[in-house]
Amino acid sequence: MGIEVVVEGLTKSFGSQMVWHDVSLTLPAGRISVLLGPSGTGKTVFLKSVIGLVRPERGRVMVDGVDMVNSPDRDVFRARKLFGVMFQDGALFGSMNLYDNIAFPLREHTRRSERDIRGIVTDQMERVGLGGAGDKLPGEISGGMRKRAGLARALVLDPQIILCDEPDSGLDPVRTSFLSQLLVDLNAQIDATMLIVTHNLDIASTVPDHVGMLYRGELVGFGPREQLFGSRDPAVRQFLSGRVTGPIGMSEEKDAADLAGEAAEGAVLPPPPELPPLLQPSAGLPPRRASETAADPRLATATTATLPVVHLPAGAAGEPS
Numbered sequence: 010m011g012i013e014v015v016v017e018g019l020t021k022s023f024g025s026q027m028v029w030h031d032v033s034l035t036l037p038a039g040r041i042s043v044l045l046g047p048s049g050t051g052k053t054v055f056l057k058s059v060i061g062l063v064r065p066e067r068g069r070v071m072v073d074g075v076d077m078v079n080s081p082d083r084d085v086f087r088a089r090k091l092f093g094v095m096f097q098d099g100a101l102f103g104s105m106n107l108y109d110n111i112a113f114p115l116r117e118h119t120r121r122s123e124r125d126i127r128g129i130v131t132d133q134m135e136r137v138g139l140g141g142a143g144d145k146l147p148g149e150i151s152g153g154m155r156k157r158a159g160l161a162r163a164l165v166l167d168p169q170i171i172l173c174d175e176p177d178s179g180l181d182p183v184r185t186s187f188l189s190q191l192l193v194d195l196n197a198q199i200d201a202t203m204l205i206v207t208h209n210l211d212i213a214s215t216v217p218d219h220v221g222m223l224y225r226g227e228l229v230g231f232g233p234r235e236q237l238f239g240s241r242d243p244a245v246r247q248f249l250s251g252r253v254t255g256p257i258g259m260s261e262e263k264d265a266a267d268l269a270g271e272a273a274e275g276a277v278l279p280p281p282p283e284l285p286p287l288l289q290p291s292a293g294l295p296p297r298r299a300s301e302t303a304a305d306p307r308l309a310t311a312t313t314a315t316l317p318v319v320h321l322p323a324g325a326a327g328e329p330s
């Protein structure tokens with residue numbers, strides 16, 4: 010079973026630029042969570058903070074008893090071995106073939122024999138559909154293959170927590186669907202706690218148990234996916250519908266004059282998006298333990314964070330008051 014990650018009061022700035030402040034959430038053990046948010050809202054910085062690659066100035070991230078923000082480096086390094094991270098571009102070494110890239114963490118962090126390593130690397134490459142591609146260099150393969158190689162590398166140390174930074178970026182819709190299925194299957198097989206950072210609404214609506222959104226330097230909410238998809242917060246609605254009307258602008262939030270102009274033109278909130286059923290593991294795999302425990306009301310209470318922000322303009326058409 011994966012490990013719970015508890016984030017409390019996290020605040021991060023770069024110089025005078027505040028990225029986000031007072032972010033608190035719990036990634037429930039063994040469940041899949043998604044973090045959404047417009048570009049530049051600090052999703053990647055959040056992910057790096059969870060693993061201790063970026064140090065926020067306030068708050069803590071508790072993983073297996075270690076505070077990833079405030080503990081000494083040696084404790085953070087030890088706890089980091091519980092993680093597997095799939096970076097946005099795969100983060101592969103360009104001069105190493107895929108096999109050596111994927112074997113790298115095993116050679117670096119374990120004393121396993123080359124024979125053992127071969128078994129593990131071959132298994133993980135097959136799991137992500139890269140069987141037989143071990144001799145290829147990263148520069149010789151597609152972006153999708155690089156991502157899958159990055160995922161295979163993230164898996165070789167048997168992580169209990171898997172972080173994926175925009176696993177879909179640059180993928181076509183079919184490959185994105187395959188990737189979604191792969192992530193759900195992985196969760197069913199190894200029960201790791203997973204956090205996926207993405208803009209992709211297909212992934213956000215079909216893969217996770219929990220969803221949150223960063224916006225305007227804050228966590229707008231984090232809880233079971235039905236909560237965020239049913240939110241009446243205009244920024245959440247706009248983001249989930251992909252429309253230009255609403256508080257989110259091209260590079261930052263729109264100012265009051267722009268919003269007043271939209272209101273004068275009769276702009277209304279889009280309706281809440283339809284929530285498709287959750288993706289199930291492929292045939293032959295065990296059910297996800299997360300979906301079994303989701304039916305347990307005690308767990309639902311324990312892991313449900315609040316979705317507090319509702320700024321619905323008065324009189325918005327189609328909205329119950």
Ligand SMILES: Nc1ncnc2c1ncn2[C@@H]1O[C@H](COP(=O)(O)OP(=O)(O)OP(=O)(O)O)[C@@H](O)[C@H]1O
Nearest residue numbers: 023028046047048049050051052053054055175208
């Ligand atoms: N090392 C750094 N030094 C200074 N500023 C940084 C650093 N890393 C990130 N930032 C800034 O922090 C903000 C958030 O960046 P981040 O990459 O986390 O956003 P994001 O939500 O992941 O964006 P996208 O969806 O476009 O990938 C940006 O304004 C970025 O320029």
